Amino acid sequence: MANIYDLAYDLEKGLRNSDEFQDLKQAYEKVMNDPQTKKMFDDFRDTQLNLQQKQMQGQEITEEEVNKAKQVVELVQQQEDIAKLMEEEQRLNTLISDVSKIITKPLEELYGEEEQ
Amino acid sequence: MANIYDLAYDLEKGLRNSDEFQDLKQAYEKVMNDPQTKKMFDDFRDTQLNLQQKQMQGQEITEEEVNKAKQVVELVQQQEDIAKLMEEEQRLNTLISDVSKIITKPLEELYGEEEQ
Ligand SMILES: [Ca+2]
Numbered sequence: 001m002a003n004i005y006d007l008a009y010d011l012e013k014g015l016r017n018s019d020e021f022q023d024l025k026q027a028y029e030k031v032m033n034d035p036q037t038k039k040m041f042d043d044f045r046d047t048q049l050n051l052q053q054k055q056m057q058g059q060e061i062t063e064e065e066v067n068k069a070k071q072v073v074e075l076v077q078q079q080e081d082i083a084k085l086m087e088e089e090q091r092l093n094t095l096i097s098d099v100s101k102i103i104t105k106p107l108e109e110l111y112g113e114e115e116q
Numbered sequence: 117m118a119n120i121y122d123l124a125y126d127l128e129k130g131l132r133n134s135d136e137f138q139d140l141k142q143a144y145e146k147v148m149n150d151p152q153t154k155k156m157f158d159d160f161r162d163t164q165l166n167l168q169q170k171q172m173q174g175q176e177i178t179e180e181e182v183n184k185a186k187q188v189v190e191l192v193q194q195q196e197d198i199a200k201l202m203e204e205e206q207r208l209n210t211l212i213s214d215v216s217k218i219i220t221k222p223l224e225e226l227y228g229e230e231e232q
């Protein structure tokens with residue numbers, strides 16, 4: 001029976017070599033290597049993080065902030081390299097989320113079966 | 117190059133067969149099979165969840181609630197089967213957290229290297 005850490009490293013290597021990760025890496029580096037695109041992307045992430053933090057802390061989000069956030073999203077979606085990066089991030093997130101669901105299945109089964 | 121899902125299922129099988137998971141399962145079933153112990157454990161979990169939700173929603177937690185929570189923790193820690201279950205949960209959480217750090221390393225490296 002293989003060691004858990006060996007199995008985890010095999011999976012890590014698989015993820016690192018996957019098309020999903022390699023495409024994300026390429027898209028990320030393209031955005032990061034263009035200062036103007038990078039700035040646009042950083043502004044977008046800052047706006048997102050700010051709103052998320054406010055939400056988590058139960059702070060009120062003003063209509064002005066919502067509108068500003070919408071404008072920033074529209075702006076970045078029109079920049080093709082950023083749109084591509086966001087698409088690749090979404091793709092990898094889906095893969096990681098699937099993997100996470102698979103490996104936590106034993107726990108879910110254990111804690112789930114007593115609830116019924 | 118192995119498929120990501122195959123690698124994830126190998127890891128899932130490894131976790132399911134691990135001493136860590138099997139010991140947790142045994143400890144959990146022992147608690148669940150004794151109605152009095154189960155009730156004590158359920159009360160403890162409810163108290164914890166309540167406090168966590170209040171914290172996340174930024175609600176104030178009264179001194180009375182903190183004291184009540186402390187009492188519930190002290191009580192469950194004295195029940196040997198629950199103490200054992202909590203120990204096994206901690207052990208499996210550490211393993212899952214290690215695994216999660218390993219498999220998200222490529223992402224951490226990608227997003228980390230540009231920050232420096
Ligand atoms: Ca372009």
Ligand SMILES: [Ca+2]
Pocket residue numbers: 196197
């Ligand atoms: Ca006993």
